[in-house]
Amino acid sequence: MNGMLRTRGAAVKGFAGRHSIGIMLFPYALLFSLFIIIPVAAAIGLSFTDFDTIRRPGFVGLKNYITLLTADEVFMKKVLPNTIIFSMVVGVGGYILSFLLAWSLAQLTKIPRTVMAIIIYLPSMTGGVLLSAVWGVIFSGEKNGYLNYALLKLGIIEQPVLWLQSESTLLTIMMIVTLWSSMGIGFLAILAGIMNVNQELYEAAYIDGVSNRFQEIIHITIPSTRPQMLFGAVMAIVNTFSQSRVGTVLSGDNPTPGYAGQLIVPHIEDYGFLRYEMGYAAAVSVALLLLIRLSSVGAFKLFGSKED
Amino acid sequence: MTKRSKRRLIQNGINPTRFSRGQIKFYTYLVPICLIMALPIVFFFMNAFKPMEELFAYPPRFYVNRPTLDNFRRLFSISSSTTIPASRYLFNSILSTALVVTASLCMSVSAGYALSKKKFRLRGPMIEANNLALMFVAIAVMIPRYFVIAYTGLHNTFLANVVPLLAMPVGLFLIKQFVDQIPDTLVEAAVIDGAGDFMILTRIIVPLVKPALATVSILVFQLSWNSAEASMLFINDETLKTFAFYMQNLSAGDSSFLQSAAGGNSTAGAGVAAAPMLIMFLPNLILFIVLQSKVMNTMAHSGIK
Numbered sequence: 273m274n275g276m277l278r279t280r281g282a283a284v285k286g287f288a289g290r291h292s293i294g295i296m297l298f299p300y301a302l303l304f305s306l307f308i309i310i311p312v313a314a315a316i317g318l319s320f321t322d323f324d325t326i327r328r329p330g331f332v333g334l335k336n337y338i339t340l341l342t343a344d345e346v347f348m349k350k351v352l353p354n355t356i357i358f359s360m361v362v363g364v365g366g367y368i369l370s371f372l373l374a375w376s377l378a379q380l381t382k383i384p385r386t387v388m389a390i391i392i393y394l395p396s397m398t399g400g401v402l403l404s405a406v407w408g409v410i411f412s413g414e415k416n417g418y419l420n421y422a423l424l425k426l427g428i429i430e431q432p433v434l435w436l437q438s439e440s441t442l443l444t445i446m447m448i449v450t451l452w453s454s455m456g457i458g459f460l461a462i463l464a465g466i467m468n469v470n471q472e473l474y475e476a477a478y479i480d481g482v483s484n485r486f487q488e489i490i491h492i493t494i495p496s497t498r499p500q501m502l503f504g505a506v507m508a509i510v511n512t513f514s515q516s517r518v519g520t521v522l523s524g525d526n527p528t529p530g531y532a533g534q535l536i537v538p539h540i541e542d543y544g545f546l547r548y549e550m551g552y553a554a555a556v557s558v559a560l561l562l563l564i565r566l567s568s569v570g571a572f573k574l575f576g577s578k579e580d
Numbered sequence: 581m582t583k584r585s586k587r588r589l590i591q592n593g594i595n596p597t598r599f600s601r602g603q604i605k606f607y608t609y610l611v612p613i614c615l616i617m618a619l620p621i622v623f624f625f626m627n628a629f630k631p632m633e634e635l636f637a638y639p640p641r642f643y644v645n646r647p648t649l650d651n652f653r654r655l656f657s658i659s660s661s662t663t664i665p666a667s668r669y670l671f672n673s674i675l676s677t678a679l680v681v682t683a684s685l686c687m688s689v690s691a692g693y694a695l696s697k698k699k700f701r702l703r704g705p706m707i708e709a710n711n712l713a714l715m716f717v718a719i720a721v722m723i724p725r726y727f728v729i730a731y732t733g734l735h736n737t738f739l740a741n742v743v744p745l746l747a748m749p750v751g752l753f754l755i756k757q758f759v760d761q762i763p764d765t766l767v768e769a770a771v772i773d774g775a776g777d778f779m780i781l782t783r784i785i786v787p788l789v790k791p792a793l794a795t796v797s798i799l800v801f802q803l804s805w806n807s808a809e810a811s812m813l814f815i816n817d818e819t820l821k822t823f824a825f826y827m828q829n830l831s832a833g834d835s836s837f838l839q840s841a842a843g844g845n846s847t848a849g850a851g852v853a854a855a856p857m858l859i860m861f862l863p864n865l866i867l868f869i870v871l872q873s874k875v876m877n878t879m880a881h882s883g884i885k
Contacts, residue, residue: 292777293694299683300691301706303747306728308713314724373613376606378594384607390872391614394621397802397864405827405857406624416640418623425639452617457750457799457879464879467595474594499883506714506884507750514717537719544723545813553723560720568715576884 312561318554325548336555347556350531351539354443355516355563358535361447363512363567366454367505373455374463375493389463396456404521407449411435411522436523439530446522446533450515458507465500466493498575505571513537513564536560621861627854628652651855655830664818666826666856673805673823676741680804681797684746688796692755693777693785697767707756711884713749722813729814740814741822745804751796757881758792759785792881794874798867805863827856 319336323329340347373392377385398406410418413434420432435441469492477492494501519533520526526538526546534542536556544553596603627635629647656666694700695707718725725744734740762785770780786793811825830853868875 293698293700296690296694296777296781297706300687300747300752303687303743304710304713304749306732307718307725307744307747308716308749309709310728311721311724312716314727315721318724373610376610379596379606380603380610381596381599386872388610388614390869391618393868394865395617397868398621398861402806402827402857402861405853406620408853409623409627410620416636416638418640418642421638421640452620455617457882460875461879461882464876465883467876468880469594471594497883500879502884503882510715510717514719517719540720540723550723557720557723560717564715564717564720 315554315557315561318551319558321551321554323551323554325550329551332551336552337559339552340555340559346527346531346534347539351534351536354531354533355535357443358447358450358516359512359567362450362454362515363508366451366512367458367508369451370455370459370504370508371462371501374459374466375489377463378466389460392455393460395453396459398453403449403453403518404524407445407522408436411445413437437525437529439532442519442523442528442533446518449522450512450518453515454508454511456507456511458504458511461500461507462497462504465497469493469496502571502575505575506568509564509567509571513560517541536563624854625858628858652859655856666823668819669821669823669826670859672738672741672820676738676822677801677804679742680745681800683742684748684751684800685793685797687746688748688751688755689786689789689793690781692752692759692789693781695752696756696759697762697764698777710749710752710756714753714884716749718744719809722809726813735814736816736820738820741804741807741810741820744810744814745800745807748796748800748803751800754796754878754882755789755792757883758789758878761881762788791874791877794871795878798871798875801867802864806860824860827853827860830856 318329320331320333321329322332322335377389377392380388412418412420413432413436415421415424415432417432417435419435420429423429424432433441435445473492473496474488477488482488482491513536516535516537519528519535520538520541523529523533527542528534528538537560540553540556540560543549543556623642626642626644628651629649630644631646631648631650634641634645695703695710729735729740729744732743734743766784767780770784775783806824808822808825808828811821812828815821
């Protein structure tokens with residue numbers, strides 16, 4: 273009798289437990305599906321159609337992808353090379369820079385470290401709208417823009433330069449601005465990771481013959497902060513690809529002047545919202561997601577744990 | 581270990597307690613880098629308080645001579661002459677951000693607890709899916725997102741500012757990593773004492789993961805406060821749009837606001853736009869400075885294993 277009660281009690285509790293898991297997960301899972309899984313699936317689905325928002329979408333097979341790879345001159349000549357340069361400098365370069373900055377900061381005492389970490393993190397809060405206001409003053413095309421004024425004064429240029437509208441300078445400025453604003457949570461994670469490396473590991477390493485700071489970084493710091501390094505890498509990748517509207521924001525135009533600052537996201541907007549070629553825009557989106565996925569696989573290869 | 585290398589280690593190690601000469605080399609490059617990082621923001625702070633003649637001044641002056649609140653006043657007066665005042669956009673932003681932060685934290689902490697401490701069949705795949713979604717770039721699939729919004733009836737409603745931002749994979753990830761640090765025995769003891777899941781969640785988990793909640797609230801806050809996407813794509817009704825969207829229109833080169841205020845000079849225009857931008861930026865800054873120690877605490881657990 274007693275035993276039966278106990279089993280029934282356990283059963284009720286078990287049922288309630290299962291129920292509570294469902295309740296706790298449902299809101300997140302629902303919105304996750306609605307705004308992440310379904311859009312990704314829909315993008316993949318749409319990418320095989322010729323959807324133009326007016327007619328019923330028809331299946332066109334791989335046509336959009338073939339167009340993307342063979343017939344989209346802007347994509348091949350401008351968007352792709354721009355994206356490669358931009359992601360190498362901002363993604364890879366920014367990531368290495370964030371590690372070096374975090375490592376250097378870890379060598380300082382608490383108060384200067386905290387102050388400088390906040391200063392370095394600050395720009396990452398200015399994403400999107402704020403970016404153009406902050407940098408607009410400096411790169412303004414008038415002669416009283418800060419950069420123009422400085423260069424005119426030094427006699428390097430004779431006429432004020434329209435920095436943000438010029439094909440030759442836009443991409444460089446985009447990279448400077450994005451690098452400047454890329455020390456976000458990835459950087460903080462790496463800093464926290466380095467701060468938490470077990471001190472004894474360093475002592476042991478010196479006994480084992482590590483003799484300089486460079487060896488110390490390679491043999492102790494990076495392996496011990498692997499998980500944070502990986503998180504930082506993923507954040508760097510995401511940041512690089514989601515900041516890719518910066519050209520449009522800075523120049524105020526989509527497409528950017530002469531496609532000089534055209535990256536993949538503005539290209540999607542160009543086809544999706546300006547030309548309403550949704551099927552093709554979706555194919556470009558899928559290409560972008562694949563690119564992000566590939567970069568992340570690379571990061572996992574570098575820093576992932578050995579068991580995977 | 582030689583005596584020399586040991587001394588070196590103590591002096592130059594990670595997180596030293598005292599200043600030593602060995603640290604000077606780090607300052608020689610960190611200080612200039614910090615200046616570069618901070619200068620554009622300082623410029624922009626200065627500009628927000630410059631009177632018109634200083635914004636037009638040639639040569640441009642870095643610092644502000646006679647600080648004034650004119651730029652802020654101009655912002656609110658110009659918009660009161662049009663149909664919708666700036667304060668309306670500001671109110672929309674405050675309300676939607678408050679909703680996003682509250683709802684997103686509640687969702688993430690309950691999901692984080694379930695994924696971390698509960699055993700069920702879909703647990704592995706769900707964690708896997710969320711980790712994969714860390715790489716999700718919303719802007720890449722904005723077109724299908726637009727259709728989801730239209731289909732769910734959120735189009736042109738205030739909630740379109742809120743709902744798409746709620747599920748934030750990085751938020752769930754950070755909270756779950758933090759819940760992982762709480763010993764299972766603590767939860768088991770509570771179960772033996774007869775506590776249900778919701779009791780455990782509110783009485784044990786939430787107080788213990790406060791640093792993670794603080795961090796995630798900063799991230800969610802930034803996401804929502806700076807978001808102009810919903811206003812741009814999902815909402816037509818001008819009275820439902822956010823301050824970030826309003827700012828974006830103000831700062832766009834051809835806006836009538838800047839035309840009338842700065843007469844088409846883009847340097848002066850950027851200065852006039854600096855005032856409203858400061859209103860955008862300050863909440864981010866204050867929140868981060870207040871919560872920064874908690875952020876570092878959370879970040880230590882942020883690794884992907």
